[in-house]
Amino acid sequence: MKAVLLPAYGDDSQLKYEETDIPEYGHNEVLIRIRATSINPIDYKMRSGAAKGRFPVEFPGILGRDLAGEVEAAGSDVSGFPKGMRVMALANGTYAEYAVAKAGVLSPIPEALDFPHAAALPLVTLTGAQLIERAVKPEANQTILVTGALGGVGRTAVHVARKHGTRVLAGVRASQRAEAQALGAEAVVALDDEQEIAKLHELDAIADTVGGTTIERLLKSIRSGGVLGSVLGVPEGAKKYDIRVEAFTAQPDASRLYELAEDVARGEFSIPIAYQLPLSRVQVGHRMAEAGGAGGKIILIP
Template sequence: MKAISYRRYGGPEVLEYGDRPDPKVGPDKVLVKVRAAAVNPVDWKCQAGYLDTILDAFFPVVPGWDVSGVVVQPGVSVPEYAVGDEVMGYVREDALCHGTFAEYVAAPVRTLARKPRTMDFAEAAALPLAGLTAYQALHRALRVRKGETVLVHAAAGAVGSLAVQLARHMGARVLGGVRESGAERVRELGGEPVAYGAGFARRVRELAPDGVDAVLDTVGGEPLRSSPQVLTPEGRLASIADGEVVNLGGLYFWVRPDADDLTALADLAEGGVLKVRVARTFPLERAADAQRAAMAGGLGGKVVVTLDED
């Protein structure tokens, strides 16, 4: 099969397009013909070696954790799927080796859900990692309840925009920390934008004089450090981006594959609750360019690698 891989740590320049062995389909896996694979920051962080202390890398590594595609072969202990089923997944395993930037991926069944019928393959590939991160952070880390006020940092970003939609669906009022360019996007999603910069905490307090009940940080740095100033005395704080949150009394949260949670996201997407914006697509052989575009940012949506149907 054709795939993207890298033989050493580095930036986009280490990505190679070429032939790789077809994946083996273990008992609990599903062979998926890939139609799209989204680019995520964790891809280039893994590729640069930043996660080397927690994830072994078996070179050459095929990058990518997000995928959508069509089932080619279910494993012998997988009755959930049949040939021809359209699926999406957050295909993270315990080591870096067999990723989704390839014509085929053997995905553990625990990482998959049926693709929303209302989404094309590119949109479906852009949902799993970012969507699961927002969903699990709001439900498990922050335990958001109806009637509460939630502040989402970087609310116009990939995870942030989904968190705004999910928190609104959960019955919360949502304030969204944004740069000026993201304000209209947050309004479209039902949130109330709050501009970053000097006086940010004061502006949040003007909208929520008693403080906010929960803060979801998706960016780290100064927005995270400002968060304790805007929380109620019993407010909850979680970050997916910066371990410094622990020193601020909050929780450092990592997403994990979960088929039930992913199915819940698919149902919400089919019900019109969740929308994903795809900014650019690139063919598989141009995955390095896709990664560069995603790293540059400012696109207002996800970057996705797509493959032809045949």
């Protein structure tokens, strides 16, 4: 099969589109013919070595977390996944024509979604949902600020928080204000406007997808006993405040992924796609993703 191999940490030139062996699958695993995958920030952080403390790569490695494709074969203990079934998952090693995943992480793809749109979902939607449901754990009528609300994780967090009956503030850059109005949040806050930040008081929680100096400036806006949920670790300044900090890493959840994909299929929220590229152009995709400003997910088609 063709796959993108990473022989060592480095820039995008380290990504090699080459021939390699189809992976073997175990008795409780499924071999998937990948029809689409996507690029996430963790991919280029793993490639560069920036994330090696949390996610070390065993070289030569195959990156990629989002899987959308068709069942090719299944192990002896697997049932319910016939050959040709369309499936998606938060998995590993998806920059390839084939990948192996445990049956328990696989979800069917809703009929209304094609492979590219399904491939845009697993990591960002599960991260966004778990940011709200497992980290923030909101109660109805609480006020939650979601930072980076126009990213894939942020869009999902806004959607999930609204479904839990909370008052959601969408935090974006001032230049994104008009676009963010379509998210359905109670209000839009420009996080690069000090006057708007100064008006934030007694927030019950912040669901943070941005990190850095932005969240450091926002910590004082959380009420005593409030919550900071973060996908980027614990901010240095958080220890100065009487708040609960919940930093986490997303985990596969097949049933929740299917529910979120159904919400997307019904038009309740969306994860925009900016570009679709052949897997062989993965270096270009990584450069575009790292540069930022693509306006949506970059999909890779094996």
